[in-house]
Amino acid sequence: MRSRKPTSSDVAAAAGVSRSAVSFAFNNPQRIAAATRERILSVAEELGYRPSTLGRMLQAGTTNSIGVLFPQRLAQVMENPYYSRFLMGAGQVCDREGYTLLLTPPLRDSVIKAIPYAAVDGFIVCGLEVDRGEVAELDRRGIPFVLIDSDRHEGAPSVEVDDRGGAGEVARYLLELGHRRLAVLSIDPGPGVTERGYRGPLARRLAGIGDALADFGLDLTDVRLAEVPVTRTDGYRATRDLMAQPDPPTAIVALSDMLAYGAVDALQELAVDVPSEVSVTGFDDLAESAWFRPRLTTVRQPIVTKGRMAADFLISAIRGEDQHPHQMLSTSLIIRDSTAKPA
Amino acid sequence: MRSRKPTSSDVAAAAGVSRSAVSFAFNNPQRIAAATRERILSVAEELGYRPSTLGRMLQAGTTNSIGVLFPQRLAQVMENPYYSRFLMGAGQVCDREGYTLLLTPPLRDSVIKAIPYAAVDGFIVCGLEVDRGEVAELDRRGIPFVLIDSDRHEGAPSVEVDDRGGAGEVARYLLELGHRRLAVLSIDPGPGVTERGYRGPLARRLAGIGDALADFGLDLTDVRLAEVPVTRTDGYRATRDLMAQPDPPTAIVALSDMLAYGAVDALQELAVDVPSEVSVTGFDDLAESAWFRPRLTTVRQPIVTKGRMAADFLISAIRGEDQHPHQMLSTSLIIRDSTAKPA
């Protein structure tokens, strides 16, 4: 039975040298005689010695890891293809720069409580309202961070998407086609959010839809709004509910492709043709949307680029380049086969 | 300019107490007078003091984090829905137990080199051959780990799937339908793998297909084999190639649903009907496969369960329960609309 893991002191004692010599043998070969180095390495091998990761990190002051702070539990994050794409972009940078990625969900439903348990060089903060405490906490901690899917904040770099413009564009497109009875499948902001959609990307998307409606003499009270979690099944259910009501919509504006898939599922089951009877649009342009039948009309946002830029900004900040760039990525309307003029 | 982050020593000095008192003020309130506690906390607040994560981890000997060791780069991992599902299962356990998840890709193309840079309490090791060095490295490091998608190894817990049985079942099903010209879309094992498919789940799946073929007087040399990365586009390309050759297959056995989607894409583009002209089967039963048109016949493997059990086993091991359970999960053939008798 090995009582406990051997340390560099154990190796030093066994080899009859000082602890410094052991360190040199591993990290600074030319600083020590070749013969003793051999002996030390041999003893280390025999004892099964490995330098402690935490010890080295503490001394070096770096972890080679970047944290991603999520507002939801990991199970929900990994269920959402949006985050998969985002992590793919961040992962590209991590692969290139030799960083690992620490996925950090809330601890006991609190994002702030999770922060002290993450041994990272910096954070990518996803979808948090800037005035809810987490940002202040990171600020005072003095650890670099980047904001994503949030609001502009002067204290840190951020990467945003022109949600308002994108949502406005797709809504305007539907209105120009002649649709007047619109329904919006929005994303449930979840518990702990102060007011519904008053901040962040969701609010901007709704505002964009409002912009478009205003151009046609309408406003947001003229559309039906459903707020559901971002799963295909929830999109399906919400659409069944919507279509069961009197005066069902002729166009469904989903704020996520995943919800749009579910909407089409429901309509197909109800034998309602898409797009001739009801049009459906998404948001994101996930890879699947091009393969989906009918091919989905949607607002493309550059998710992978977002992840890549977030990681790039963060690594720059970690390296001490003290700029705070704010990047606004643009969206583009991808018109495919799920939209048409109303019947 | 704040010169550097304040430590507990700084707080102690500023409050005129010892460093221990500071620690007590934070972690052991009733161990210290309420008045001095207040004073210490107030001074700490003023200085902007936060206990160092790494310092605490080093002393506590625990990181509250579990590592996932991947054989591929993060960008590829996150592109693969299989891993999303797997991480969803592992994430459920992490959510419940308060662990974070450290995604650890190879460092400079070496999995072994990545290990010392991961500050974790244990590893989930994905898809590695047990005799390639990583397992020995983890063994000698004395850190708990669990093997996934590998081969049974006596030194550690493992979670496997009955790949051989599952692949055999779907192949036998196609053969019983009357198909004789089969093509297999297999997964490119990637660089650094000793011999093609001689180990791990891929080998077992091919063996299972061999079993079924043997029942009909055939063997693996009678089927065409393409090995490609697990992306829809690669499945598409490989299928176009297969169908362009003389005597094209009447059934395509994909070893991943993602590849099966691509195969159907290619066949639709070639105006080859699925399933009446060519049957297609997948492996995994991703959520999308039930929504896919035609609904995909596939081998369901319990990916989420796999992730959950892996994390459960690992946490048990971390807590010192020294069993080494080996779980074999069973598959089931899900017959849907992408398969039929040959024309």
Next chain:
DNA sequence: CCAGCTATGTAACACGTGTTAGTAACCTGC
């Protein structure tokens, strides 16, 4: 033959925490 340099090794410091053992001061009860 000795000043000065190089090669080799070590002691000490720094990174930052939590916890145990120990010491005063104070209070209680007989």
Next chain:
DNA sequence: GCAGGTTACTAACACGTGTTACATAGCTGG
């Protein structure tokens, strides 16, 4: 008035590393 216990705090240890400043010994060159 004092033994015995509690309270409040501190010194020291433990966790494990890398690195800087210093001490020897040996060698080289004039």
